[in-house]
Amino acid sequence: MSNNKTNPKTILMQGNEAIARGALAAGLDFFAGYPITPSTEIAEICSVELPKFGGKFIQMEDEIASISAIIGASLAGAKTMTATSGPGYSLMTEGIGFAKMTETPCVVVNVMRGGPSTGLPTKPSQSDIMQARWGNHGDAPAIALYPNSVSESYELSIRAMNLAEKYRTCVVLLSDEVLGHMREPIELPDLSQVKIVRRITPTKPPEWYQHYPDNPKYPMPKASFGEGYRFHVTGLSHDSKGFPTNRADETKILMDRLRNKIAYHIDDIVQIENYQMQDAKIAIFAAGISSRAAKEAVMMARKRGIKVGMMRPLTIWPFPDAAVRKFLGDKKAIIVPELNEGQLSLELKRVMGGIWNYEIRKTKKIEEIHRTDGLLITPDQILKSIMEVK
Amino acid sequence: MQKISQKSIHKYLRHDKKFPHVWCPGCSNGIVLGAVIRAIAELDLKKDNIAMVSGIGCSSRMPVYADFNTLHSLHGRAIAYATGVKMYKPEMDVVVITGDGDATAIGGNHFIHAARRNIDLTVILINNYIYGMTGGQYSPTTPHGDKATTTPYGNIDPTFDICKLAIGAGATFVARTSAYHAVETQSFIKQAFKHKGFSLVEIISACPVIYGRLNKKGDAPTMMKQMKDDVIPIKQYEKLSPEQRVNKQTRGIFINDTEKMEYTLAYQELIDSLKVPKGDSNE
Ligand SMILES: Cc1ncc(C[n+]2csc(CCOP(=O)(O)OP(=O)(O)O)c2C)c(N)n1
Numbered sequence: 001m002s003n004n005k006t007n008p009k010t011i012l013m014q015g016n017e018a019i020a021r022g023a024l025a026a027g028l029d030f031f032a033g034y035p036i037t038p039s040t041e042i043a044e045i046c047s048v049e050l051p052k053f054g055g056k057f058i059q060m061e062d063e064i065a066s067i068s069a070i071i072g073a074s075l076a077g078a079k080t081m082t083a084t085s086g087p088g089y090s091l092m093t094e095g096i097g098f099a100k101m102t103e104t105p106c107v108v109v110n111v112m113r114g115g116p117s118t119g120l121p122t123k124p125s126q127s128d129i130m131q132a133r134w135g136n137h138g139d140a141p142a143i144a145l146y147p148n149s150v151s152e153s154y155e156l157s158i159r160a161m162n163l164a165e166k167y168r169t170c171v172v173l174l175s176d177e178v179l180g181h182m183r184e185p186i187e188l189p190d191l192s193q194v195k196i197v198r199r200i201t202p203t204k205p206p207e208w209y210q211h212y213p214d215n216p217k218y219p220m221p222k223a224s225f226g227e228g229y230r231f232h233v234t235g236l237s238h239d240s241k242g243f244p245t246n247r248a249d250e251t252k253i254l255m256d257r258l259r260n261k262i263a264y265h266i267d268d269i270v271q272i273e274n275y276q277m278q279d280a281k282i283a284i285f286a287a288g289i290s291s292r293a294a295k296e297a298v299m300m301a302r303k304r305g306i307k308v309g310m311m312r313p314l315t316i317w318p319f320p321d322a323a324v325r326k327f328l329g330d331k332k333a334i335i336v337p338e339l340n341e342g343q344l345s346l347e348l349k350r351v352m353g354g355i356w357n358y359e360i361r362k363t364k365k366i367e368e369i370h371r372t373d374g375l376l377i378t379p380d381q382i383l384k385s386i387m388e389v390k
Numbered sequence: 391m392q393k394i395s396q397k398s399i400h401k402y403l404r405h406d407k408k409f410p411h412v413w414c415p416g417c418s419n420g421i422v423l424g425a426v427i428r429a430i431a432e433l434d435l436k437k438d439n440i441a442m443v444s445g446i447g448c449s450s451r452m453p454v455y456a457d458f459n460t461l462h463s464l465h466g467r468a469i470a471y472a473t474g475v476k477m478y479k480p481e482m483d484v485v486v487i488t489g490d491g492d493a494t495a496i497g498g499n500h501f502i503h504a505a506r507r508n509i510d511l512t513v514i515l516i517n518n519y520i521y522g523m524t525g526g527q528y529s530p531t532t533p534h535g536d537k538a539t540t541t542p543y544g545n546i547d548p549t550f551d552i553c554k555l556a557i558g559a560g561a562t563f564v565a566r567t568s569a570y571h572a573v574e575t576q577s578f579i580k581q582a583f584k585h586k587g588f589s590l591v592e593i594i595s596a597c598p599v600i601y602g603r604l605n606k607k608g609d610a611p612t613m614m615k616q617m618k619d620d621v622i623p624i625k626q627y628e629k630l631s632p633e634q635r636v637n638k639q640t641r642g643i644f645i646n647d648t649e650k651m652e653y654t655l656a657y658q659e660l661i662d663s664l665k666v667p668k669g670d671s672n673e
């Protein structure tokens with residue numbers, strides 16, 4: 001593949017490759033991973049590309065080791081990623097919690113396949129949506145992005161790397177077996193025009209340096225190992241210098257910071273797409289691969305004169321609460337097609353609260369389409385639902 | 391051996407907020423911390439250039455007291471975290487502090503694979519025969535028949551010889567001694583730091599408050615004396631009959647192989663081999 005930096009040009013690329021190339025464009029220089037279908041191509045491409053410019057690739061003994069290694073490398077100054085699928089993601093959750101707690105940037109790609117357990121290794125699924133939010137123990141907010149095309153896989157891979165760096169946390173990039181393996185034309189951007197969040201090295205003398213300042217602005221200066229700052233990192237509750245603490249006041253500051261750095265920047269983090277929503281009476285709420293069938297269904301319904309639109313979250317976590325209320329609040333019915341047993345729709349109901357309590361407002365409806373047999377939801381299936389609720 | 395004064399040790403400790411430490415009176419962990427620092431001082435390694443990485447356990451609490459780049463990671467994972475640090479910054483001296491449970495139970499997989507790769511980590515494994523931090527459950531090194539809170543009727547598990555495990559897995563510097571032999575501990579750690587490749591120093595140590603009490607081993611000085619008698623040089627051990635060998639442990643350097651390629655060097659060679667030769671870049 002030729003990577004032409006100056007003239008954008010269209011080439012054919014696989015979804016997984018787009019994730020790897022996007023991360024590389026965003027400055028990825030350390031990747032540790034363990035092979036698993038359907039994510040393996042990401043590791044393979046990184047093993048080819050990274051050493052070419054002095055970056056590092058290592059295949060670890062398992063996924064726990066992989067996430068551990070990228071966190072270690074990130075603390076030493078690297079921009080890091082690992083990629084996996086459900087079974088590996090389960091193993092990575094302890095490290096994801098550690099990265100969130102220690103505010104260490106890293107990106108974990110989960111190319112979703114059918115579950116639970118070993119499930120359907122070569123079939124798509126969207127059943128790790130909730131795991132991306134609640135996978136680690138303890139309260140910690142999540143950032144998770146989910147593209148729906150090859151070119152968006154590239155863009156969101158860059159964005160995931162940037163958000164991880166900016167907000168000093170583990171960002172999850174979701175994909176699925178179909179998205180990861182399909183090939184589409186993609187126009188590579190002029191890299192000089194792409195915004196990359198780089199690590200800002202502190203200018204304060206080491207004695208004054210705090211790895212966890214109380215009133216942070218993002219992005220902020222951040223020291224790495226070996227730069228003279230000699231800070232401490234622990235998964236225990238810690239104070240502004242990173243030293244362990246049991247104190248309630250210091251722990252509260254830490255927990256507030258972890259929550260607020262996401263909560264106060266929702267507008268910066270959340271991205272949605274609205275398609276034909278202006279005059280829509282019925283809305284489809286769909287993400288990732290299912291949103292492609294949804295878009296198709298919207299077009300089919302419009303041809304029949306039915307006013308349907310689609311709202312698609314590109315940022316799954318934090319959930320776009322405000323946008324959902326704003327754009328979906330007045331719809332007659334909302335259809336939620338997803339390759340799981342109702343994970344997005346559960347969240348939708350949480351946000352809509354009483355409106356969707358059928359006892360209170362019988363006229364409004366959430367129509368759920370679930371599929372967990374390894375096959376995709378088809379546009380016809382969604383169209384059928386549209387005809388039912390219209 | 392150069393004498394490192396108590397005062398110069400303080401140069402390597404953190405003073406803000408970090409003392410008193412969490413260890414019980416008579417615990418060997420402090421002796422090992424002292425030995426690590428003395429070895430570092432003797433070698434004149436730069437504090438800024440040292441990363442000290444640990445897992446979870448009493449022993450793994452060590453990094454917070456030491457004035458280096460310190461990472462107190464997760465139970466069993468110290469070596470995996472350290473692998474990331476070392477791979478990304480091979481110029482740093484990366485030392486891992488771990489316990490018998492941390493390194494060989496939950497972290498066993500990372501331990502053997504880092505040894506196999508021969509990545510240049512200096513692993514200091516404090517073997518107190520027990521899970522100290524969680525209050526005395528048995529570990530892979532708890533001797534057969536001993537008491538732990540989860541072996542109330544005596545331990546039926548066979549044990550590991552950690553050094554043999556490391557050698558079998560491919561480690562290139564492997565040594566064992568005890569915390570009683572503090573000077574030897576310091577010397578082995580120093581050699582381990584100097585060694586280019588995966589090095590392991592296993593230090594048999596005393597946990598008088600938990601292991602000692604559960605097994606009626608006496609107070610801390612008594613346990614120290616026991617280590618003096620039971621942890622013996624390899625040559626001396628070899629002369630003993632099988633009956634005499636019961637309860638005895640060997641100390642010494644088991645392997646010091648400088649031939650095997652170190653992992654980060656191998657990766658650097660790979661990087662160098664991919665560099666496009668000058669004048670050849672326009673295909
Ligand atoms: C994943 C996980 N499992 C269990 C524990 C509980 N735990 C903390 S320390 C420890 C054992 C420590 O034993 P060892 O490594 O021998 O160190 P020591 O405390 O004896 O120095 C255990 C089981 C934990 N922290 N994390």
Ligand code: SF4
Pocket residue numbers: 412413414416417418419448449518522523596597598599600601
């Ligand atoms: S419990 Fe044992 S190992 Fe832990 S600090 Fe006390 S004496 Fe040391």
